[in-house]
Amino acid sequence: MIDDETLARAVRQGILEPGQRDALIALARGGAGSGPLPEDESPSLSVDDQMRLVGGGNDIFVTVGIVLLFSGALFALRAVFPPDSLAIAPVLALASWIVAEIVTRQKRMRLSSTLLALAFSGAVLSMLVTFIARSFELPQTLNAFSLLALRAQAWPIGLTLGGGMIAAAALYFLRFKVPVLAAVAAIAATGLAFLGAVVLYHDRLVSGATAAPAPEQLAEVLSNALAVPLVCGLAIFAVAVMLDLRDRERQTVWSDCAFWLHVVSAPLLVHPLFILATGQEVLSGRIEPGVTAGVLLALMMVMFVLVALAIDRRSLLAPTLAYFGSVGIYYLVNGAANSTGIPPFALILIVVGAVVILFGAGWQRIRRLIIRPILPTSVLNRLPPIKA
Structure with a gap:
């Protein structure tokens, strides 16, 4: 019997249409001549579910081997070379590339390929950090005052680190097409955006265009700084939606890249919007439970649920529920929990767990x-199709 992985490859290569694949699966599960299966028994998986992270038992087996191989290699290299040697990271990066030529390029193992891509990115990051530490005169102790002395070196350091990560991720992606590298590039680009905002604010302070904030104004300054992650999150989300709309059936690697971009954009969007909606104090993290905060929090959750349903992305909804459950619901139900004697954490688990099960079981x-x-x-004709 042909397995689901072979059928998925046939769709990607244009041998079968998605509808033909579903019909074959329905025929195999229902038996010859039994006709179409009832709705509850037919393969009604969301197209979002086609972004599978594990390719099977062999994929997990190889992933364990990769963890053991690179763990042993790291310990061995540290025993041979000094801890701050520039040779360790390049060797690990080269090793991950060589292993990927077999695991990713030939076998297309999903979980193993993702782990190798992250190992390569981690090795490149370590290499860039070591290079920066040796090439630039960094202060021994990093604090708010010592960082101000790095203004002249800020952009060279930022472009070396952020630009190097983006270039390495792009090079690896061009060769192996591993979707998680989209998240790596997005995080690096977000870091560069943060650096640009900090440098701009520093220059305005030095030039006198902006007055130095008093201690009681620090919370307001930090609240205004939330515009940076919000704009970055919107930009990453827009790119992800654009990739989704280009591949409504989620059959190409670009929709898998969109999956990871949604994972990155969700916290960048949720955190600033949550603070703006509830009036949370940035420094202390306190929220005054009240009707206004509760209503705004509920409206935000509804908004994110509707957007996630429209674009058929649970990867956008999962971080949202996790954040609201761990932060928002805690503060808003804390008063009720104290009056009933039920621990706040228990209420959080009940609410979030029920919502996750509800959406997981009946998403379509x-x-x-x-x-x-x-x-x-x-609009529906441009969104991922809704299963009948």
Whole structure:
């Protein structure tokens, strides 16, 4: 019997259409001549589920071998070379590339390929950090005052680190097409954006264009700085949606890249919007539980749920639920928990767990019941298809 992986490869190579693949699976599960399966028994997986992170038992087996191989290699290299040697990181980066030529290029193992790409990125990051430490005169102790002395070297250091990571991720992606590298590049680009904002604010302070904040104004300054992650999150989210719209059936590597971009964009969007909506104090993290904060928090959760359902991305919804559950719900239910004697953490687990199970078990039905009636047909035709 042909397995699901072979059928998926046939779709990617254009041998089968997605509908033909589903029909073959339905025929195999229902038996010859039994006709189409009922809706509850038919393969109604969301297209988002086609972004599988594990290719099978052999993939897990090889992943364990990669962990053992590179762990042993790291200890061996540290025993041979000094800890600050420039040779360790390049050797690990080269080793991950060589192993990827077999595991990724030939075998296309998903989990192993993701781990190798992250190992390569980590080795490049270590190499760049070591190079920066040797090439630039960094202060022995890093604090707010010592960092101000690095203004002249800020952009060379930032471009070396962030630009080097983006270039390495692009080079590795061109060779192996591993989707997780989209997240690596997005994080590096976000770091460069943060650096640009800090340098701009520093220059305005030095030139006198902006007055130095008083101690009681630090919270306001930090709140204004939330515009940086918010803008970066919106930009990354926009790129992810663009990739999704180009591949509605989620059959190419670009939709897998969009998956990781949604994972990166979610916390960048959720944290600033949460603080702006609830009025959380940036320095202390306190939130005054009240009707306004509760209503705004509920509206934000509804907004993110609707967006995730529309674009068919649970990867956008999962970090959102985790953040609201760990931060927002804690503060807003803390008062109720104290009056009932139930620990706040227990209420958080109950609420978030129930929501996750609900959406996980009936994702496509929820999409069909909510998204189809509220969006026009012209918009639905551009979004990932809703399973009947």
